[in-house]
Structures are given as C-alpha cells and as structure tokens.
Amino acid sequence: xxxxxxxxxxxxxxxxxxxxxxxxxxxxxxxxxxxxxxxxxxxxxxxxxxxxxxxxxxxxxxxxxxxxxxxxxxxxxxxxxxxxxxxxxxxxxxxxxxxxxxxxxxxxxxxxxxxxxxxxxxxxxxxxxxxxxxxxxxxxxxxxxxxxxxxxxxxxxxxxxxxxxxxxxxxxxxxxxxxxxxxxxxxxxxxxxxxxxxxxxxxxxxxxxxxxxxxxxxxxxxxxxxxxxxxxxxxxxxxxxxxxxxxxxxxxxxxxxxxxxxxxxxxxxxxxxxxxxxxxxxxxxxxxxxxxxxxxxxxxxxxxxxxxxxxxxxxxxxxxxxxxxxxxxxxxxxxxxxxxxxxxxxxxxxxxxxxxxxxxxxxxxxxxxxxxxxxxxxxxxxxxxxxxxxxxxxxxxxxxx
Numbered sequence: 307x308x309x310x311x312x313x314x315x316x317x318x319x320x321x322x323x324x325x326x327x328x329x330x331x332x333x334x335x336x337x338x339x340x341x342x343x344x345x346x347x348x349x350x351x352x353x354x355x356x357x358x359x360x361x362x363x364x365x366x367x368x369x370x371x372x373x374x375x376x377x378x379x380x381x382x383x384x385x386x387x388x389x390x391x392x393x394x395x396x397x398x399x400x401x402x403x404x405x406x407x408x409x410x411x412x413x414x415x416x417x418x419x420x421x422x423x424x425x426x427x428x429x430x431x432x433x434x435x436x437x438x439x440x441x442x443x444x445x446x447x448x449x450x451x452x453x454x455x456x457x458x459x460x461x462x463x464x465x466x467x468x469x470x471x472x473x474x475x476x477x478x479x480x481x482x483x484x485x486x487x488x489x490x491x492x493x494x495x496x497x498x499x500x501x502x503x504x505x506x507x508x509x510x511x512x513x514x515x516x517x518x519x520x521x522x523x524x525x526x527x528x529x530x531x532x533x534x535x536x537x538x539x540x541x542x543x544x545x546x547x548x549x550x551x552x553x554x555x556x557x558x559x560x561x562x563x564x565x566x567x568x569x570x571x572x573x574x575x576x577x578x579x580x581x582x583x584x585x586x587x588x589x590x591x592x593x594x595x596x597x598x599x600x601x602x603x604x605x606x607x608x609x610x611x612x613x614x615x616x617x618x619x620x621x622x623x624x625x626x627x628x629x630x631x632x633x634x635x636x637x638x639x640x641x642x643x644x645x646x647x648x649x650x651x652x653x654x655x656x657x658x659x660x661x662x663x664x665x666x667x668x669x670x671x672x673x674x675x676x677x678x679x680x681x682x683x684x685x686x687x688x689x690x691x692x693x694x695x696x697x698x699x700x701x702x703x704x705x706x707x
Contacts, residue, residue, distance in 0.1 A: 307340045307341070307410045307411065307697065307701065308340070308341045308342075308343070308407055308408060308409045308410050308411075309335055309340055309341070309342050309343070309409070309410065309411045309412075309413060309697075310343045310344075310345070310400070310403055310404070310409045310411070310412045310413070311328070311332065311342065311343065311344045311345070311346075311360075311412075311413045311415050312345050312346075312396070312400070312412070312413070312414050312415060312419040312422055313328055313344065313345070313346045313347075313415035313416065313419060314346070314347050314369070314391045314415070314416060314418035314419050315328070315346065315347065316346040316347065316348035316352060316356075316364060317329040317332065317344075317346065317356065318352075318354040318355060318356045319354070321535075321570065321594075322534065322535035322538070322569075322570075323440070323511070323534075323535070323613075323614075323615065323616040323617065324416065324440050326511065326514075326616050327440060327487075327511045327616065328415050329356070330511075330512060330514065330686050330690075331413075331438075331690070331693065332344065332356070332359055332360055333359060333686075334686060334689075334690035334693065334694075335359075335694075336359035336360065337690075338690075338694060341361075341407075342359060342360035342361070343360060343361045343362075343363070343403050343407065343409070344356070344360045344361070344362045344363065345363045345365065345396060345399050345400060345403070346362065346363070346364055346365070347364075347365050347366075347367050347369055347391060347393075348364050348365075348366060348367075349366065349367070349368050349369075350366055351364055351366060352364060363399045363403070365393055365395050365396055365399065367393060369390045369391060371386075371390075375389075375390070376462070379466075380462075380465070383469065384421070384469070384473070385443075385466055385469040385470045385473055386466060387418065387443065387447075387466070387470070388417065388418055388420065388421055388470075388473065390418075391418050391419060391421065392421050396422060397422070397425055400422065400425070400426060400429075401429060404426070404429060404430055404433075409430075409433065410433075410434075410701045411433070411434050411435075411436065411697060411700060411701055412426055412433060412434070412435045412436070413435075413436045413438055414435060414436065414437045414438065414481065415438050415440075416438065416439065416440045416441075416443075417437070417439060417443045417470075417473075417474055417477065418443075420437060420473070420474075420477040423435060423437070423477060423480050423481060424480065427480065434482045434483070434700040434701060435480075435481045435482055435483075436481060436482065436483045436484070436485060436696075436700070437477060437478060437481040437483070437484045437485070438485045439484060439485060439486050439487055439491060439495070439613070440487055440613055441487065441491065441611070441612035441613035442474065442486075442491045442494045442495060442498075442612050442613070443470050443474060443612070444467055444470040444471040444474050444498075445491075445494055445612040446540065446610060446611060446612045447463060447466050447467040447470050448464075448467045448471075449609065449610035449611070449612070449633075450463045450467075450539065450540075450543070450610045451463030451464040451466075451467055452610075453543065453609055453610050471498065474498060475498045475499045478495055478498070478499050478502045478506065479499055479501055479502060481505075482505065482700055483505050483506075483507070483696060483700060484502060484505060484506040484507075485507060485508075485509045485693075485696070486506055486507065486508050486509070487508075487509070487510055487511060487613040487614045487637060488508060488510060488613060488614045488636060488637025488638075489508045489637065490636050490637050491508075491612065491613055491614075491637065492506055492507070492508045507696065509689060509692055509693060509696070510614055510637065510683075510684060510689060511614055511616050511619070511684070511689070512684045512685060512686035512688075512689040512690075513616070513619045513620060513623045513680050513684045513685070513686070514686060515623055515680070515681060515685060517595070518595065518620045518623035518624050519623060519624060519625075519677075520599065520624055520625040520673075520677070521595060521596065521599040521624070522599075523596065523599045523600050524600070525600060525601070525602050526564065526600045526601060526602070527562070527602075528560050528562050528563045528564060528602065528663055529563075529564045529565075529566065529600065529601040529602050529603075530563065530564070530565050530566070530601060530602065530603045530604070530605055530659060530663075531565075531566040531567075531568060531597055531598055531601035531603070531604055531605070532544075532545055532548075532565075532566070532567055532568070532569075532604075532605050532606065532607070533566075533568040533569055533594045533597065533598055533604070533617055533621070534568075534569045534606075534617045535569050535570060535571065536567070536569040536570060536571050536572040536573065536576055537570065537571030537572075537573075539610070540608050540609070540610045540611040541569070541608070542572075542573055542575065542576060543608075543609060543610055544606065544607040544608040544609055544610075544611075544631075545567055545576060545579075545607065546575060546576070547607055547609055548605065548607035548655075549565075549579055549585070551652045552607070552652050552655050552656045552659075553565060553584075553585075555652075555653070555656045556656050556659060556660065557584060559656075559660055560660065560663060563584060563663070564583075564584060564585075564586065565584060565585045565586070566586050566588065566597055566601060567579065567580075567585065567586070567587045567588065568588045568591055568594050568597045568598075569588075569589075569590070569594070570589065570590035571589075571590070572587055572589055595624065598620075598621055598624055598626055599624055599626070601626070602627075602662065602663055602669060603626070603627055603628075603629060603659055603662050603663060603669070604618075604621035604626045604627065604628045604629070605628070605629045605630065605659065606618050606628065606629075606630040606631070606634040607630070607631060607634070607655065608630065608631055608633050608634045609631060609633060610633070611633055611634070611636075612633075612636070613636075613637060614636070614637035614638060615630075615634055615637075615638070618630060618634060618635075618638060618646075619638065619680055619684055621676075622640075622645065622646070622673075622676035622677060622679065622680045623676075623677055623680045623681070623684075624673075624677070625670075625673035625674050625676065625677040626673050626676070627646075627647065627662050627668075627669045627672040627673045627676065628646050628647065628672075628676065629647045629648075629649060629655065629658050629659050629662065630646065630647070630648060630649075631648065631649065631650050631655075632648055632650050634648075635648050639679060639683045639684075640676070640679060644672070644675055645672060645675040645676040645678070645679045646672070646676060647662070647672065
C-alpha cells in the first residue's frame with residue numbers, strides 16, 4: 307500500500323503532541339511494509355530519521371503567527387490558522403507524487419491542511435481521503451475566546467471560531483473517513499455535522515512505552531513540572547493561569563516548592579516567570595524524561611485545549627501522578643482520584659498538589675495505576691492495528707499484500 311501524508315508540521319523530532327502522533331503513525335505504516343510519502347512544512351530543508359521511513363518533501367516556509375497577517379485575515383473567509391498553510395508549491399508537489407506513483411490513500415494530517423482536500427479530490431476523484439483530526443480546532447478557538455478579558459482579543463477569537471466552525475463542518479463532509487482523537491471530539495464532530503456520523507471514528511494517540519517508563523531516579527523534594535510545547539497557545543495560557551492564580555498559594559504553604567516549565571519556544575511572558583529559585587524555565591531540552599522522572603507531581607492546568615494530551619499520557623506512562631483540569635483529562639480513559647487527579651477550582655487545584663507532595667504513598671499509588679491504564683489502552687501496537695484496519699476498509703485490499 308502507498309500512502310501520502312499532508313502535514314503542516316514536519317514530524318521530527320517527535321517532541322510535542324502533534325509530531326509524536328504523526329511520527330508514530332508513519333512509523334507504524336513503515337513497519338507494516340507500506341510505502342509512505344510525506345509533504346510537510348518546515349522553516350528550512352531538513353534531513354532526519356524520517357527519511358529512513360518515508361519519501362519526504364519539505365515545503366520551506368515560516369508559518370509563525372504574524373500580527374499583520376492576523377489583521378488582513380479579517381477580510382478573508384479562510385480561518386487564519388489555516389491560511390498560513392495555503393501554498394501553491396504543495397499543490398505542485400502533490401500533483402507530481404500522485405501522477406508518478408500509484409497512491410492508494412491520502413491522509414490529511416489535521417485540519418490545518420484541509421484546504422487541499424478539494425484539490426486532491428478534483429485531481430484524483432476516486433482516491434480515498436482521510437482527515438486525521440488532532441483536535442476539533444473550532445473548540446479550541448471557542449474556549450480561547452471565552453477565556454479572554456480583552457474585548458478586542460475576545461472579538462477576534464470569536465470571529466475566528468465562527469470561520470473555523472464553518473470550515474471544519476464542510477471539511478468533515480468531504481472526506482471518506484474522519485479520525486477523531488477522542489470520543490469527546492467524535493461527538494463534537496457529529497454535532498457539528500450529523501451527516502458524518504457513519505464515517506467518523508475514534509482513534510486515539512498512543513504512547514511509546516519503550517521510551518516512557520519509570521527511570522527510578524531520586525525525587526527532588528517539593529518539585530512539580532509542566533512539560534510541553536510552549537509555543538502552543540493552550541499550553542502558554544494554562545501555565546500563566548496556574549502561575550498567577552495558584553502558584554502563590556502553593557508557595558505560601560510550601561515555600562521551597564520548585565516549578566519546572568520544560569518545553570521549546572517559551573514566550574517572553576513565560577521566560578519572565580523564571581527566577582532560578584522557585585520557577586525554572588528550561589526552554590528546549592533534548593530529553594524531558596529526566597525532568598519528569600525527578601519531579602514529584604506532573605501538572606497540566608490547561609483551560610482552552612481540545613483533543614487528547616499526549617504529555618499527560620507520557621507522564622502517566624512514567625508512573626508520575628498527574629494533576630490536571632477536566633479539559634486536560636478529556637478523551638483519556640481515567641478515573642479521578644485513582645489514576646489521575648482532576649481539579650478545576652483554583653484552591654482545589656492547589657490543595658490537591660499539596661496533598662500529593664506531602665504523601666509519598668499516594669503519589670506512588672496514583673502513578674502506578676496511571677501507568678497501568680496507559681499500557682492497557684494506549685499502546686501504539688494496538689492503535690496502529692486499528693488504523694490499518696480502517697485503511698483496509700477504504701482501499702479494499704489485503705494489508706498483507
């Protein structure tokens with residue numbers, strides 16, 4: 307089988323949720339003996355381990371948010387977060403690949419690349435197309451707009467939400483199959499467009515249990531950690547909210563508490579939190595596992611996300627107790643107080659962290675139960691087989707051939 311992936315993020319290194327999902331899906335395809343083609347955006351040409359598994363075509367472009375572009379987008383019907391990835395070079399590369407190779411299936415990897423659905427459907431009308439949703443993007447934008455106090459930002463977010471919702475609603479109708487990352491996202495997609503009920507299925511992301519496991523390092527006293535891509539708005543928002551509303555209360559009870567903020571692309575707002583005493587902002591690290599393993603508690607105070615949080619699954623796989631919000635736990639098979647701890651109220655969030663910092667036995671119990679949950683529900687082997695079964699249903703051929 308030959309598969310073409312269109313992705314807005316070059317999926318290597320797999321060091322954030324989106325890249326981890328895409329990289330491991332491609333890796334599973336390669337291990338099944340499939341021939342994989344990838345068209346991806348990146349700021350510059352790059353060679354990596356991905357080249358050993360796929361024929362990769364990089365479209366060089368800086369896709370970071372720009373204020374002028376955000377302003378001009380007020381006069382466009384295309385949502386800003388998608389408009390950044392509209393590029394004629396992608397169309398040319400796709401046409402070349404499709405004409406020179408007998409591609410069996412196209413995977414549109416996240417809504418950001420959904421602009422190209424109409425184009426590939428027109429060029430090759432009989433070719434099955436899957437939309438692999440990493441989130442319901444309109445949900446994230448809606449939650450962002452609702453969380454804003456600045457009326458201008460709130461208006462802009464709400465305007466983008468309406469554009470995203472309408473675009474997303476149409477896109478899921480055009481593809482042959484839609485993979486939702488969580489059951490909550492599947493239900494949101496169907497509410498958005500009831501016509502897609504029979505072609506939308508839940509296939510979660512998985513965890514590389516060969517990489518994420520307890521390292522058994524000594525715990526650092528009174529340490530908590532957030533680890534994730536700090537360039538992603540929901541992560542930045544959650545960390546800022548936690549610092550402003552919870553961390554001060556936590557420090558009053560435990561003056562020697564240390565909060566590690568680990569992840570690439572921290573904004574100036576995040577960097578200013580660093581005091582090298584109670585708050586340590588590391589920026590990019592080659593391997594976040596050491597920080598996670600040494601910390602007593604992993605937190606994810608996310609307020610405006612969607613989909614499923616791989617950072618939480620990775621921490622659970624390392625037997626680390628996780629304190630998160632209801633939004634953070636969305637889409638994850640878990641039970642509050644057993645394998646994860648959920649808190650939405652500021653005082654409750656603080657007190658639950660304190661309780662775990664002071665109770666080594668409870669930290670261990672929740673951590674081990676969390677690891678068991680992840681191993682039972684989120685192995686890439688099981689998820690990869692489900693993906694390939696869906697491929698078979700679309701292309702109608704034996705995957706062993």
